[in-house]
């Protein structure tokens with residue numbers, strides 16, 4: 055693997071604007087929805103309904119699956135309400151207007167470019183040489199544009215429901231489907247030798263339908279590579295209800311490794327591999343404690359966090375290598 059670019063939480067979540075985003079999200083979570091219309095769902099990973107734990111966050115309930123350890127919101131808004139939320143809520147417009155604009159270049163350097171390199175390495179290792187690439191949630195087309203720089207023969211397709219973003223993709227010469235992946239899959243509009251999807255799974259209303267749709271838009275013999283947030287990351291496990299990632303209604307699904315394998319195998323993929331190349335878990339825990347979070351740390355965790363940066367770096371590496379980081383990649387192969 056390439057040496058990853060240095061990444062700092064502050065660079066992708068600058069404290070001042072991120073705090074304002076958190077404040078607006080909490081407000082929206084409390085007041086935007088008619089919660090009597092919420093729907094109950096089972097574990098999006100394994101389908102079980104037994105819960106090992108649950109807690110409320112801004113009046114949404116997060117549950118921890120007793121069978122596979124996935125963490126998920128239930129009851130949750132139905133699809134129409136969630137779409138309405140993403141199009142008109144205050145926190146969502148603040149996110150695109152402020153957080154993304156302010157951190158765009160940093161995100162490109164520290165997240166998107168390493169993503170392209172990582173995908174190249176995975177494909178190289180698998181001996182897979184895709185031509186048609188479909189990016190689900192292609193946003194402003196940054197990933198596909200970078201992909202084209204490195205793979206000039208590639209045929210680019212984006213799936214992007216946002217009108218403004220879809221237009222940006224078109225301006226860059228990307229064939230774009232202005233719809234959700236579920237709609238594109240149902241109409242069988244396109245399939246890719248390589249399907250990519252960054253940071254979408256945690257947001258989707260119906261993960262089972264989403265996974266089936268990802269399978270549908272993956273060509274036979276093709277691969278789908280997704281990144282998402284996972285329940286088994288160090289920061290999530292340690293901070294739990296105090297984790298800033300557990301933010302309703304944005305983040306509804308934090309699957310365990312087992313949950314992800316079950317979900318994507320069930321949707322038809324013949325092989326599903328999960329790994330966690332995260333770099334921020336330890337820093338996120340430390341920053342949260344500095345900000346006043348008071349997670350229930352074990353004696354050992356306190357000792358670990360009292361050590362110097364060499365120990366933290368080595369521990370972060372251990373987490374990444376043992377599927378214990380919350381930044382997760384899923385590599386799915388279709389026969």
Ligand SMILES: [Zn+2]
Nearest residue numbers: 097100119122
């Ligand atoms: Zn489960």
